[in-house]
Amino acid sequence: MNTFNLKFPDDFFWGAATSSHQIEGDKHNDWTEWEKSEKRFSHLRSTGLAEQYGLDNFVSGKACNHYKLFHEDFNLAKELGHNVLRFSIAWSRIEPEEGVFDQKEIDHYKEKARKLRELGIEPFVTLWHWPIPVWLRDKGGWQSGKVINYFSRYTEKVVASLKDEVQFWITLNEAELYANNSYLSGIWPPQKKNLISYLLVTRNLIKAHRKAFKIIKKINPIAQIGVATNNVYIEAYKNRAVNLLLKKFADWWVNFYFLNRINDCQDFIGLNYYFHNRINYGFNRNENAIVSDIGWELYPEGMYFVLKDLKKYNKPIYITENGLADAKDEKRAWYIFETLKHVHKAIDEGVDVRGYLHWSLMDNFEWEKGFWPRFGLVEIDYKNCERKARTSAYFYKDICLANGLTGDMINKYNDLIFRFPVSKILP
Numbered sequence: 001m002n003t004f005n006l007k008f009p010d011d012f013f014w015g016a017a018t019s020s021h022q023i024e025g026d027k028h029n030d031w032t033e034w035e036k037s038e039k040r041f042s043h044l045r046s047t048g049l050a051e052q053y054g055l056d057n058f059v060s061g062k063a064c065n066h067y068k069l070f071h072e073d074f075n076l077a078k079e080l081g082h083n084v085l086r087f088s089i090a091w092s093r094i095e096p097e098e099g100v101f102d103q104k105e106i107d108h109y110k111e112k113a114r115k116l117r118e119l120g121i122e123p124f125v126t127l128w129h130w131p132i133p134v135w136l137r138d139k140g141g142w143q144s145g146k147v148i149n150y151f152s153r154y155t156e157k158v159v160a161s162l163k164d165e166v167q168f169w170i171t172l173n174e175a176e177l178y179a180n181n182s183y184l185s186g187i188w189p190p191q192k193k194n195l196i197s198y199l200l201v202t203r204n205l206i207k208a209h210r211k212a213f214k215i216i217k218k219i220n221p222i223a224q225i226g227v228a229t230n231n232v233y234i235e236a237y238k239n240r241a242v243n244l245l246l247k248k249f250a251d252w253w254v255n256f257y258f259l260n261r262i263n264d265c266q267d268f269i270g271l272n273y274y275f276h277n278r279i280n281y282g283f284n285r286n287e288n289a290i291v292s293d294i295g296w297e298l299y300p301e302g303m304y305f306v307l308k309d310l311k312k313y314n315k316p317i318y319i320t321e322n323g324l325a326d327a328k329d330e331k332r333a334w335y336i337f338e339t340l341k342h343v344h345k346a347i348d349e350g351v352d353v354r355g356y357l358h359w360s361l362m363d364n365f366e367w368e369k370g371f372w373p374r375f376g377l378v379e380i381d382y383k384n385c386e387r388k389a390r391t392s393a394y395f396y397k398d399i400c401l402a403n404g405l406t407g408d409m410i411n412k413y414n415d416l417i418f419r420f421p422v423s424k425i426l427p
């Protein structure tokens, strides 16, 4: 008999996260235009990516057709034992033209939240998960000072309409990563590489969140509001002095700057954890012993350190994303198991973690990389949009239903869990 048992707190949220652009299909926004621009296509051709994956891989198109199939997807989440689901609202659907709001689209998202409630699944709703309406792009997007008022107006409209269905709001997804990728490293639209723009966008995102927080509270004082932040486990190798110094700086800017600036305007912290960055007289000196399909190091123990670092904010934490690209489903169960052991360890040491949302419910459009990375608990056949839960989704289901990790699960999924080294957090 295997007596292993890691119980999570009562009322813990278990589920998955999604975002509109990556799954809905048939959208029109700055990303869809960028995906189909000649500049983008010629880059894909010149780098050989078009030949390797096909141009269709890089165009979000109808994606998973989730816009039409959301009932099916939510029923599947229920069958998989989830009691929470994170989805995002497409600003470009709600406000296709400046100041013109589409009631039919608002009702669509209302219906999604209502359906989740009916299934006993708590909706976590993200107001902005990267793409923006084309009219806003043409006005300068997140670089323009006006965006703060535009975002406020959009927020007010959406929150007032969905206030009876939604209690948990995430204003911005990984704002700091967006500012970096769109305005500094220039890999995402509008592909700027400009330090001033980057800082300006960061500042506007902070202001937009702060204002949105106040608007939401006014509409619904008991709403719970936060951002989803992409925090990295930054490790100073062997605690060497230089490494510690670099770590201090990197932590300050990458992990805490944004949170510090909004701390009086957040009820909870939404944590997205994917990355480890070992510093050894330079950044990213990782061992990369185990990597995902897209080459990201899988470092589940980093979750523990990132959570411990967030304790100082004294707020509830929801893990709003964590996952991996793993088309063959070889590492997902191991990764979930190892990650959750470290979440549990952090909880044991007093960190107030209240939920874990795996990224993602289903395979989806992974931004500039397109469709080939497979992040889903559920596999999508893009030819006919058929859904099929992967084995790891059933492993995760057992965890959700048991509210923790048990010896029975280990016996049942032994082959999957012990395929890779496991840490010593065992009773």
Ligand code: IFM
Residues within 6 Å of the ligand: 019, 022, 174, 272, 321, 359, 366, 367
């Ligand atoms: O797919 C993304 C998601 O949109 C935001 N967080 C990271 C995921 C994996 O890259």
